[in-house]
Amino acid sequence: MRIVTLLLALAALGCAAAIALAGPGTQLGWWTWGEGLSLIRKVSAPVELGPVGVPPILAAAVLAGVTGLATLFMSSRGIGLFALVAAAAAAAAMQVPLKMRAAFEANPFIHDVTTDFDNPPPIIAGADEERINPPEYVGDKMVPNSDKTVRQAQAEAFPDLKPKLVNASLDETAELVRIILRDMNMEQLDETLTDDGWLIEAAYTSRWFGFVDDFVVRLTPEGPRTRVDVRSKSRVGGSDLGANAARVRAFFEKLDAAAS
Known part of the structure; x- marks a missing residue:
């Protein structure tokens, strides 16, 4: 025995x-x-x-x-x-x-979410890093074993992921974003200021498997306020188990709290 x-x-x-x-x-x-x-x-x-x-x-x-x-x-x-x-x-x-x-x-079998389907924030700094999933947005690609495209699947599963208007100037919002990215344990990869606004790129690495997801924040001035668009994409894997959407939500919650 x-x-x-x-x-x-x-x-x-x-x-x-x-x-x-x-x-x-x-x-x-x-x-x-x-x-x-x-x-x-x-x-x-x-x-x-x-x-x-x-x-x-x-x-x-x-x-x-x-x-x-x-x-x-x-x-x-x-x-x-x-x-x-x-x-x-x-x-x-x-x-x-x-x-x-x-x-x-x-969750839907996707690994790329964005607040702007027509003009998603581009992945530039992380484009040449080791990855399997391409940096380009493939919103029109069909989801495996589904009759929906990637964008349709996201819209149905995560209807709350939309652009946000912040009552702060462009530069003030950019500084809030930098602080939030650090608070969320993301590594800032690059930031670019153009005539259209800020593009701030970061990467999140999961603690257990070490999966890396790109996280891009685009800031566009709209009068005295700033429009915030976000994109989060896994570099490997077919399904992110809802992690990217959850990360975008967490980011916006922190941004709401910081800008209030």
């Missing part, structure tokens, strides 16, 4: 470690980002066992927990406690793919 419990505990810990290390391993160059995501899927996707499908990490967590309790009271307190800890670790790690799947199902 103790050996079985120990093996099941190690299996549960192994599944938890696979999820926990998927992102850091990508950043360390142990595997590609695609392989890192595949690692998560391998331990969390259901495996058919007769008429039902059970994720390996769920099976390992349940079996480690059950045998751990039995071992705790019947034979070995140490191994039993170890198995219960391993089961708890697997259960905690299992929340990651569950949340990812929920986000995938709740």
Whole structure:
């Protein structure tokens, strides 16, 4: 019983470690980002066992927990406690793919959002950086497994992403934007002042996988006020799980608070 419990505990810990290390391993160059995501899927996707499908990490967590309790009271307190800890670790790690799947199902399969479909802020500074998704806006491209284009999918899913008018001058708004970008842990890449206004470019790097998203803010004077347009695009990946839209919303919330 103790050996079985120990093996099941190690299996549960192994599944938890696979999820926990998927992102850091990508950043360390142990595997590609695609392989890192595949690692998560391998331990969390259901495996058919007769008429039902059970994720390996769920099976390992349940079996480690059950045998751990039995071992705790019947034979070995140490191994039993170890198995219960391993089961708890697997259960905690299992929340990651569950949340990812929920986000995938709740958001359109896009990775580029903008407040201006007709003239989206251009990605210039980040255009030549390592990337798979082109810097150009492809709003007329069809979304995979959908009858909608990218812009139609965004408009339906995120109708609140629109240009914003700020009651501040062009330069005052530009300074607010710089402060907000730093506050949101973005790296400012470049800024350009033209006759039309400011174009401020930044990049956000996710902590877990190290995914990089371009974030561009365009400021245009409209009388005493300033129009703010934003674009956020992932450099890799097909679906951003709603991350770019959430980032634009967070930016506008901070801008509203700073400009009020």
